[in-house]
Amino acid sequence: MRALSPLPFSFIPHAPGRHVRLAIGFAAALVITVFAIQQSIAAPRSVTDARGRTVEIASADRIVSIGGAVTEILYALGAGDRVIARDQTSLYPPEALEKPDVGYMRALSAESVLSVKPDLILAVEGSGPKEALDLLLAASVPIVILPEPYSAKGIAEKITMIADVIGEPEKGKVLADGVEARADALAAAIASIPEDKRRRAIFLMSSAGDRLMAAGHHTAADAMLTAAGAVNPFGSVEGYKPASAEAMVAAQPASIVMMKRPGSPDPDPATIFALPSLSATPAAADKSLIVMDGLYLLGFGPRMPDAARDLAAAFYPQLALPAGN
Template identity: 60%
Template sequence: MRLAHSPLHFGLARSVERLAGRRFQFLFGLAFAIVITCGAIVQSVAAERVIEDATGRKVTIGSTDRIVTIGGDITEIVYALGAGDRIIARDTTSSYPPEANAKPDVGYMRALSAEGVLSVKPDLIIAVEGSGPKDAITLLESASVPIVIVPERRSGDSIIAKVRLIADILGETEKGDKIANDLATKFKALETAIARIPENERKKAVFVMSLNGGKPLAAGHNTAADSMIALAGGVNPMAAVEGYKPASDEALIAAAPEVVVMMNSQSVPDPDVVFDSPALRATPAARDKALVAMDGLYLLGFGPRTADAARDLAHALYPKLDLPEWPAAN
């Protein structure tokens, strides 16, 4: 006996089929969304890195898409790692490479405003040790945006370590290794060349930050200039003092520098003006008009170009010294 399907039975069956189909689609879509969400969470967690910074703080790094860099060396390293496009703002000292100048300026590294830094909505702040003032850094450390304080040391090894640290922060370890290895090779070659200079033939080179009214502001111990003079094989005759200090006429005359090193970041120093200073007039450097002027950030930045700057300064101090050759810095 065959049962006839009435229109009512047929419509009910179709409704059940459509309901079942929609339910299946809903459940499938829900399952797919859950898989995607879980995958995103896993990727996000996997992307997070914990970095110990110069202050000993454990900083959890998530996104590095929007970075504020504080310190010319930090900015240079980020660009060298090919991540310059992630920088959304930088401090006033970050003037290299030239394209960094197009980024918004959040102020001088030692006179920062926490509100100003946070106003650009960064994912991450990377600041060199010594940035300040202290209250601003404390506020930034207490904000929800991670801030990593990078050690400020002044040696070849410390620059290499700084490159590796920033590469780890950005997830660019392979590029960081290449830059670090290249720097290690350069510093070693330069050190080998300078080791051939007898101690009694090392040039006494004094760094003069400025000549305010003819009074030199000279670099003593524990300064970037003192470290750079040492890297280039020179001797700083003002190393008995700490930091940058005004030097008396008597002190500089007694120091008897053979070379004066200055910055030409804003203008090129005039040897006639420099050596007309009473503090320098009677020095061996004045007798020979031995003045070396170099770009300030290049000379004192202690970033990826420091090996090049040290070699250039060594060449200025010792023109006849056989120094290693490598491609010129950009």
């Protein structure tokens, strides 16, 4: 039998070149990644919210975000494009201001929230009023009530919860770990200050007509003062309470902390320390008034360790502090 002659070289199929193989591999990886992202975002999931409710999440593509820290977290997780509306406390990042405003978080209208056709509502605990929240809870749109913690650990847990809700657990872990790491580094620096050298500082919510409203225990302001290494003389009082002239003199604060309010002028040191309740305090003698952006200072979102660091730097200019984010 006659043997077949080998095919001419020109008829032998060529193996794909290196660049072709790389292109094919890249395309396959891209398809797999896109598919995984779509599956992560679209896959139904259930979460237990701050009220112990089990909430079934079918989609997290169109989110109404209620609460400044909630909105910050969503943007920090790279999900800002999914936020279709936000409340009036959601002032950061600046891009959030471009989204429709559904009202103040404690004075919501259920109709306003639902009018933007969300498929998910994320609302911080304390949102209201009760009547509006009850309507939202009874609506067909899933609503997840989120905790409002005043600690770095609590913030990390809230970040993890939101990340799980929107299908971004890996990004959530990175962000949560970063918050706790920065807070731990600050706490280590603060620990070097002897207890008897801690600065006495108070937070004033308002000073209208010499009626001073000071922050006590179980408030964001008290937690921030503590995180920054200060001693709050009103720490034994619960919540925000009026402080009499006698109580203020007895407190002997070395610094007064206040916040900037959107659309309002910054508190003026001359005006503040001219108040009879404050004029005889060490803070007045040193003109030590520290004014910070309200959401940054009291929002307890991902920037909390940085805000606490900045406040600590104002209290203790000579203290070696960890670098900010």
